[in-house]
Amino acid sequence: MDIPGGPATANPVWVGSSELTMTPDGLRACIDAGAGAVVAKSVNESAAARRQLDIADYAFVSPGGEVRPPGVAQRGDGLLNRSGLAQPTLDEWLAMLAGAVAYGAARGCPVLGSITLGDPAAAARIGGAMAEVVPAVELNIGAPHGREASAVRQLTEADAVGAAVRAVRATVDVPLLVKLPGQASDVVALASAARSAGADGIGLVGRYPGFLPDLDGGAVLGSWGAWGSPACLPMSLYWVSKTRLALGPDVPLIGTNGARNAADVLRFLASGAGAVEIVTALWTDGPRVVAELVEGVLSYLDTRGLDLAGFVGSAVRRARGYPDIAPVRPPAWLRYSGPSGR
Structure with a gap:
């Protein structure tokens, strides 16, 4: 996926x-x-958000419920964590970003800046400065930590999303991508509001708030946190596919939360995402996993003679709403009514 108005x-x-x-x-x-x-x-404007990084912690949870530290985590694990934002001053951060952007540009890899929303006016000031350095800016208004820490905000109402995006859009003259939460009554409405307010692309979806007792009288991490896992994949794809239907194929979507292997990435693409952000798989397998996923995706498309652009959204084009599905004869529920069939 090319970033609209930005680098390939x-x-x-x-x-x-x-x-x-x-x-x-x-x-x-x-x-x-x-x-x-x-x-x-x-980054954002809040010193409290930077200090929050000092209490960051990470727990990986196996499909069977075993809680594991980072050193022994495996690819299929979910991640429950507590985190904060980057701690350098804005000037220091922008200087570091400029070096990374130059390094990436020489290798055909755009490096994007990211702002996790605190105060919209401050996000606009940071966005304006960041836009002088990076080829695109991601505005994250879906951070689950926003439910636990006032230093960051998670927006779940369309009017608030529209206002925040308009504020940042006014100062950012490079492509603006807006990352949305998955825990909202209508994520598609948030995507529509972000797009109407000037977003060039939409990220779907942020991780979910999470809590896990350790069964020894306390809680894993000792607190609430943010949760993402392979089990979140169908939930993420629901909002990706519904947003693709609502906004159409011309609005770039970036999928996140649930992809651990090439098949997961392909499912995001088939649901309408033009690109997929990976994080947890790098925690468990290191950066080398990126090459594995790229090779797996491209090999799948190549061996089937498929074009990437044509594959994006392919599952959505074939999916039908409940009213359009013909009755099954005999009814499918008969196959799942117990060993006796009754």
Whole structure:
């Protein structure tokens, strides 16, 4: 997916914003791994959001419920974490970004800036400064930590989304991508509001608020946190596909939350996303996983003679609404009514 009005991207596997993209070494590692684009760690105006990084913690949860530390995590694990934002001053951060942008540009990999919303006016000021350095800006208004910490905000109402995006759009003269939460009554309405307010592309969806008792009288991480896992994939794809239907194929969508392998990336693409941000798979397997996913996606398309642009949204084009589905004879529920069939 090419960023509208911005640089071309070599492939649809992007690296999302996280602690893995918070340092020059981390950004270079993701670029060298062959990512289509890399989103740097988010910043905002809040000192409290920066201090929150000092209490960051991470727990990986296996499909069977085993809680594992990062060193022994496996690809299929879910991630429950508590995090904060990048801690350098804005001037220091922009200087670091400028170096990463130049490094990525020489290797065909755009490096994007990211702002996690706190105060919209402050986000607009940061966005204006960031736009002088990066080829595109991601505005994250879907951070689940916004439900736990006042230093960041999670917007779930269309009017608030529209107001925040308009404020940032007024100062950002490069492509603006808006990342939305998955926990809202109508994510499609949020996407429509963001698009109407000037977003060039929509990211779907942020991770969910999470809580997990440790069964020893406390809680994993000792607090609430943010949750993403392979089990979130169908939930993420629901909103990607519905947004594709509502906004049409001309609005670029970036999928996130649930992709761990090439098949997951392909499912995002078939649901209407033009690119997919990967984070947790890099925590478990390192940046080398990017090349694996790129190869898997391109190989699948090549062996079937499929064009990437044509494949994007292909499942949505074939999906039908409930009223359009013909009755099944005999009714399917008979096959699932118990061993006796009754």
